[in-house]
Amino acid sequence: MVATILSAGRLATDMLQLRSTIRIGITGLARAGKTALLTSLAANLLAVSAGRPALPAVSDRLRGRRLRVSIAPAAASNIPRFDVASHVAALAADPPRWPARTTAVSMLALDVDVPREGLLAPLGPQRRRLEFLDYPGEWLLDLPLLGQSFADWSEMTLRRLETLNSSEIARPFLGFVRGLPLGVQADEALTLTGHRLYAELLRRMRDEAGLAFLQPGRFLMPPPGAPPPWTEFFPLPGRSPLADLMQVRFNAYADAVRRDLMSPMFGDLDGLVVLADLLSALHQGPASFADARSALAAAADALRWDRSWTDWLAAFARLKLPPQAIRRVAFAATKADHIAARQRGNLIALMRRLTHVPDGSAKSAVFAIASVRCTEDVVETLAGRPVSAVRGRIIGEPRPARYYPGEVPDGVPDDLFWQHRFLALPDFEPMRLPEAGRGGIPQLGLDALIAFLLTEILG
């Protein structure tokens, strides 16, 4: 009897020894900190694996067990690898450099072995592969395009452009589109002119108006290499040969998004991290804040949150398991080291008020994080009053700065809030990396986020 139980246990062990994959999507608009998060996550998990106390919250959950982490071999994958070593080297350099803007998709894959606890310990470690995708933040807003027709997208985009506060920016493009004759022919010169005007409009909306909900994302951050012809289109309502051509190119663009971004990663997620740079949005004003909020909501709505019966049928038809539903969502407000400790609670509360899980089935948690910590907390006396602030060195400036951007609201900002100044975030330099990065990367709150995402394997 005992022998049978042992045999069955061993057989189960063998099954469990297979390395299953946990896919975690990172969504965040441009400059939200996706690359910094992935770099810090990889470097700190590798440091924990080498016995360094880089992630205290993860070490607490391990309760003395030794985590083994390694960068997974790329094998024959057609997605380039996320270059952890060069990003860590840039942060560890003196003077340090922040990772450059991401211009293409890359994959970070980590093999993680977590020993089991208690009576299950003899079964050997749990073996998992964690996969994350890094991509230009501008491309995130291409995901909602997949659920839209060209006509709907054109109508929605033009309506939004007409209601822009800074309508001067949109006037050249809107004048061009409204001035096109009915039944206009599919002329390449018209196509190029419309595309150029629309791409220029998107750039000005980003750079001058501080807006984020800008589609298509590749118009702002084109992938490396010569652009294919289907990337040259613009929103055009009505029926005409030119509109038909725009629709064909829009569909080809959507296919590329599905092939390059949705299918490799966002189509089959186990967990999700939603990053938002709320502090920068607070500085840029109410229009920018509302725009960033709706952009994040649109991106989240484009993801798969549950499985429908059609998914089951489609999967059975292909003799495959149906795609995963997202089980854990971490909402993280980034750059939390730019505000003092007593304000981080407000930042978490603000993030909580702005986010939601669509169907409520996934477990969610809210964090205020700094993937790469740059500052320390200090108390500055101002006109005889103590003010909690942070202290750090701004890149290129040898003298440290003491910084307090303003009060962070604990809910959606009202009109009264927008009457006060909220300073722009300075470009602080990262703290010195222990052992040039081998000891991990100083972080704030990232350990709690990782412990939450990996709850199922950490126990």
Place this chain on the structure above:
Amino acid sequence: MNAAPEPFLLLEPETAPRLEAVPALLPTAEPVRWLRSPTLAGAAILGIGIPVLWALWLVSALFDRWGTLGWAGLAILVCGIGLICVGIGRELRGLSALRRVDQLRVEFASGEAGRVQRAARRWLQGLPQHSEILPALAAADTPEAVLALLRSGPSQALQDATEVLGRAAALQSVAIVAATPLPAMDVLTVGWCGVRLIRQVAALHGMRPGVMGTLSLLQKTALAAATVAATEIAVNAATHAMVSHPLLRHLAGDVAGAGVAARRMIVLARAAAVACSPILRG
């Protein structure tokens, strides 16, 4: 109600070095110290002290009886104690070799080029037959390159040699089980084969474990068996499920036949190799 303070960005008058993170301290468990147990300490004192006193009393009594007899008794005592000390020395050396495996693993996992390079050289000192990779090792300038070199060189060769030992032990165990007249004798004979195989694998990895070292190695091998099990699925999951933890099966006194015993030897060899090698396989 107090108004919120005005935002500010103030530069300090003096320059300062780049900020350093305050190192986090991990809670560490209090190590278990056996010598602090009064029971064990008392037993050790009695176990060693009484025989020593008795031996000294005996030699003293022999000297009282006849001087020559006393010298002969003293020579026997010194000779016996000397051999025991040599044995203890070998045990300690065997145990330290096993401990060195753990230390080397830590060094290899450190990610520091210098430490990994030094650890690799230290490991190869115990494996002179693989010294031909030393020039390539000197040229490898990253920890990843050093580890890749060790994996494809000495580690792979040791793995192949372990497979050969495992297969040879498997054939022997088949013959022994077939030739043993009493089924109850299978436990002893196959168990003896297993222990011998573990010691052979240890010797292959540059270790010479004594009795204590062998016991420690048995423990490590039992722990490594679960890891090794992962690689066995492709062979035969059902059979493997019966044999992948041979020590437990020995303790249970359950030997299921010559085929199972053979399979057990191959798995045991792999588990012992995992326990003896500082290079962790993926």
